[in-house]
Amino acid sequence: MGNTLRQxxxxxxxxxxxxxxxxxVALVTIVSVMAVVCVLISLLAIREGxxxxxxxRTDEAIVLSRGAGNVSQSHLSREDVATIAQTPGIKxxxxxxxxxxxxxxxxxxxxxxxxxxxxxxxxxxxQGWERVEGELKVTxxxxxxxxxxxxxxxxxxxxxxxxxxxxxxxxxRGTEWTVVGVFAAKDSQTDGLVLSDAETVNAAFGxxxxxxxxxxxxxxxxxQLFADxxxxxxxxRVDVKTTNDEFEQTFGGMRRLLTFVxxxxxxxxxxxxxxxxxxxxxxxxxxxxxxxxxVRALGFRGLPVIASILTESMLxxxxxxxxxxxxxxxxxxxxxxxxxxxxxKLSVTPHLVIVGISWGLLIGLIxxxxxxxxxxxxxxxxxxxxx
Numbered sequence: 165m166g167n168t169l170r171q172x173x174x175x176x177x178x179x180x181x182x183x184x185x186x187x188x189v190a191l192v193t194i195v196s197v198m199a200v201v202c203v204l205i206s207l208l209a210i211r212e213g214x215x216x217x218x219x220x221r222t223d224e225a226i227v228l229s230r231g232a233g234n235v236s237q238s239h240l241s242r243e244d245v246a247t248i249a250q251t252p253g254i255k256x257x258x259x260x261x262x263x264x265x266x267x268x269x270x271x272x273x274x275x276x277x278x279x280x281x282x283x284x285x286x287x288x289x290x291q292g293w294e295r296v297e298g299e300l301k302v303t304x305x306x307x308x309x310x311x312x313x314x315x316x317x318x319x320x321x322x323x324x325x326x327x328x329x330x331x332x333x334x335x336x337r338g339t340e341w342t343v344v345g346v347f348a349a350k351d352s353q354t355d356g357l358v359l360s361d362a363e364t365v366n367a368a369f370g371x372x373x374x375x376x377x378x379x380x381x382x383x384x385x386x387x388q389l390f391a392d393x394x395x396x397x398x399x400x401r402v403d404v405k406t407t408n409d410e411f412e413q414t415f416g417g418m419r420r421l422l423t424f425v426x427x428x429x430x431x432x433x434x435x436x437x438x439x440x441x442x443x444x445x446x447x448x449x450x451x452x453x454x455x456x457x458x459v460r461a462l463g464f465r466g467l468p469v470i471a472s473i474l475t476e477s478m479l480x481x482x483x484x485x486x487x488x489x490x491x492x493x494x495x496x497x498x499x500x501x502x503x504x505x506x507x508x509k510l511s512v513t514p515h516l517v518i519v520g521i522s523w524g525l526l527i528g529l530i531x532x533x534x535x536x537x538x539x540x541x542x543x544x545x546x547x548x549x550x551x
Contacts, residue, residue: 190480193437193480193481193484193528193531194480194481194483194484194487195484196433196436196437196484197437197481197484197485197488197524197527197528198484198485198487198488198491199433199437199488200430200433200434200436200437200488200523200524200527201484201485201487201488201489201492201520201521201523201524202488202489202491202492202520203429203430203433204426204427204429204430204433204488204519204520204523205488205489205492205493205496205512205516205517205519205520206492206495206496206510206512207422207425207426207429207430208422208423208426208516208519209492209496209497209510209511209512209516210422210510211418211419211422211423211426212510212511212512212513212515212516221407222384222406222408223255223380223381223382223383223384223386223387224296224378224379224380224381224406224407225378225379225381225387225390225391225404225405225406225407226376226377226378226404226405226406226407226410227240227248227376227377227378227379227394227402227403227404228240228375228376228402228403228404228405229244229401229402229403230401230402230403231403232403235267235268235269235375235376236269236270236271236375238374238375238376239373239374239375240266240373240374240375240376240377240402241372241373241374242372242373242374243399244374244377244400244402245266245290245374245377247397247399247400248264248377248379248394248400248402249262249264249377249379250262251379251390251393251394251397252386252389252390252393253381253382253386253387253389253390253393254379254380254381254382254390255379255380255381255382257295261292261295262292262295262379263292263295263296263379263380264292264296264377264378264379264380265289265290265291265292265293265295265296265297265377265378266290266362266374266376266377267287267288267289267290267293267362267374267375267376267377267378268287268288268362268365268366268371268373268374268375269285269286269287269288269357269375269376270285270286270288270365270369270371271283271284271285271286272284272285272286272336272337272358274325274326274327274328275325275326275327276324276325276326277323277324277325277326282324282325284321284325284356284357284358285356285357285358286315286336286357286358286360286365287357287358287359287360287365288359288360288361288362288363288364288365288366289359289360289361289362290361290362290363290374291310295380296378296379296380300316300347300348300359301347301348302316302345302346302347303319303346303347303348304330304345304346305330305331305343305344305345305346306344306345307344307345308344308345308359308360308361309344309361310361310363310364311361311363311364312361312364313339313340313341313342313360313364313368314341314342314343314344314360314361315328315334315341315342315343315344315358315359315360316343316344316345316346316347316358316359316360317343317345317346317347317358317359318346318347318348318356318357318358319346319347319348320356321356321357321358322346327343328343328358329343330343330344330345330346331343331344336368337368337369339368341360347359362374378407387406390404391404430523434523434526434527437481437527437531438527438530438531439531470537473532473535474529474532474533476532477528477529477531477532477535478525478528478529478532479528480528481524481525481527481528481531482521482524482525482528484524485520485521485523485524485525485527486521486524488520488524489512489516489517489520489521492512492516492520493512493517496510496512497510497511497512498510498511
């Protein structure tokens with residue numbers, strides 16, 4: 165084993181020293197791998213932006229009206245909300261305040277900073293939301309006040325749309341609102357919202373119902389008690405699900421589609437990069453044909469030849485993969501993608517960097533496999549005679 169490793173190391177060093185004679189072909193490999201990794205990571209960054217803030221709590225539940233696909237289609241009356249708040253299984257504070265709140269969501273038009281029309285989701289939170297959601301991290305200004313047409317916007321909304329800086333006034337369907345604060349959200353869904361008081365939003369938009377009720381349970385084990393109690397209540401026609409189920413229903417299909425598209429496009433581009441790696445490694449083998457034949461004649465076995473060529477191919481792909489990951493991080497990390505009223509933050513995580521670099525090394529490994537087998541099987545006499 166030790167002799168094999170020494171032979172592999174010697175052949176690898178010798179091959180790397182000859183890279184200067186084939187700079188152009190090597191550069192093609194590096195650039196093609198860089199392009200593959202950059203595109204792959206940038207596409208996966210959209211998926212990562214929808215999943216990085218996936219709910220981690222298992223003791224929260226969402227209640228919608230029966231048959232509603234999402235909060236915008238749901239309609240819960242004040243009586244429904246009051247009944248849900250008294251359902252067994254909900255957590256209560258020492259002051260006998262239930263960990264439950266109602267909210268309503270309305271899509272409103274907005275103007276993006278690039279001049280294009282867009283839409284944002286205006287969410288009205290009823291009293292008690294702080295117990296369930298926790299305090300929002302206010303990065304500028306202050307929290308909105310109830311019964312006043314005041315808004316808080318996420319940092320991503322402020323960056324992408326006009327008129328949402330603190331102190332500015334904005335018209336929403338004929339009514340004027342004042343932006344009083346900017347917040348940083350802890351989850352991807354809240355990160356794309358404009359927040360205000362629920363009763364104020366309902367009054368301004370002529371509504372008399374809420375879209376959903378979110379509750380904190382005593383423990384994950386009480387979810388079934390909570391769900392069964394709602395199902396047995398004849399005055400309610402509602403559906404209940406955990407926040408993780410809600411997240412999966414909203415983003416699961418999109419994440420799976422983005423994963424497929426990312427790797428499908430990545431595979432198509434990788435096929436071209438593999439061709440570039442093949443050309444580079446074949447050129448290396450041809451340039452070193454006499455050298456390889458000589459060391460084979462001196463007793464070097466075929467395995468070190470294969471290992472050295474594969475190692476060289478992967479080392480050639482590594483800088484391209486690293487550059488591709490760095491470019492993707494520099495160009496896309498922290499940017500936003502707007503789809504309708506949904507807003508996604510691109511996130512180039514360390515996990516994606518590892519995936520991208522692994523993808524690049526795999527391209528190098530596949531691209532070097534055929535030249536490595538060819539070099540290990542070539543006739544020593546024929547190689548020396550051809551050289």
